[in-house]
Amino acid sequence: MSEKLLEIKDLHAGVEDKEILKGLSLSIGKGEVHVILGPNGSGKSTLMNVIMGHPKYQVTGGTMLFEGEDMTPLKTYDRARKGLFLSFQTPEEIPGITLENMIRTSMQAVTGKKSKILPFRKQLRATMEELKMKPEYADRYLNVGFSGGEKKRAEILQLLMLNPKLALLDETDSGLDVDAVKIVSEGVAKFHNENNSCVIITHNARILDKLKVDYVHVLMNGEIVEEGGPELVDEISRRGFTHIQSEQEK
Numbered sequence: 001m002s003e004k005l006l007e008i009k010d011l012h013a014g015v016e017d018k019e020i021l022k023g024l025s026l027s028i029g030k031g032e033v034h035v036i037l038g039p040n041g042s043g044k045s046t047l048m049n050v051i052m053g054h055p056k057y058q059v060t061g062g063t064m065l066f067e068g069e070d071m072t073p074l075k076t077y078d079r080a081r082k083g084l085f086l087s088f089q090t091p092e093e094i095p096g097i098t099l100e101n102m103i104r105t106s107m108q109a110v111t112g113k114k115s116k117i118l119p120f121r122k123q124l125r126a127t128m129e130e131l132k133m134k135p136e137y138a139d140r141y142l143n144v145g146f147s148g149g150e151k152k153r154a155e156i157l158q159l160l161m162l163n164p165k166l167a168l169l170d171e172t173d174s175g176l177d178v179d180a181v182k183i184v185s186e187g188v189a190k191f192h193n194e195n196n197s198c199v200i201i202t203h204n205a206r207i208l209d210k211l212k213v214d215y216v217h218v219l220m221n222g223e224i225v226e227e228g229g230p231e232l233v234d235e236i237s238r239r240g241f242t243h244i245q246s247e248q249e250k
Helices: 044-052 076-082 099-111 117-130 135-139 148-162 178-191 231-239 242-249
Strands: 004-015 018-029 033-037 057-066 084-087 094-098 166-170 197-201 215-220 223-228
Touching: 004 044, 018 044, 018 057, 018 197, 018 223, 033 231, 044 057, 044 076, 044 084, 044 166, 044 197, 076 084, 076 099, 084 148, 094 099, 099 117, 099 135, 099 148, 117 135, 117 148, 117 178, 148 178, 166 178, 178 197, 215 231, 215 242, 223 231, 223 242, 231 242
Parallel strands: 033 197, 033 215, 084 166, 166 197
Antiparallel strands: 004 018, 004 057, 215 223
């Protein structure tokens, strides 16, 4: 039995007066890879944002424990310091801040330690090389003028450099060609080990090729309606969600 990293019970959350998550429960053990599938509008991205503490979303019921501590009152930056990381479906462009400065500042904020510039740069360049990113991207403004694939590689670069305890990957593979998906998949596989965990939202089973998936959860209408192992990914790739929706409507 793996040590619990994240324990969500009966979570209710939404935006303004609209409830999106309707009593969702999810348990993630250390070292596990969880995949969340579901049709558009089912609440997948809302779940990721609520876990990360996005101020737009209000939690109206239930509990979220991270390593046994109640996360509900914690700000997003405090959750990041505890070891949470969220990669975005559509990463923002931020003029004026270079990719290198953003990652170095983030590492210092999360660890509370000043990172020495030369060892940091050496680690950054080596990691960029693994992700097939040109070194000059370190000096460019964050995501400004980056292609979709370059933005996603920049997200995985941040993941590998920050090395969180729990990685929340919200469709990190969306809009990528086959080669870019392979590089992103290899990057996630390089990050994952027995001491951390991943929660992955995806519509593309290829990102899972290099990972051993432990649990698959199907989210519909703000609730987890079906759970299983990696075989559930194959089944939904073949059949879609219609048969599960039909079961729910009975």
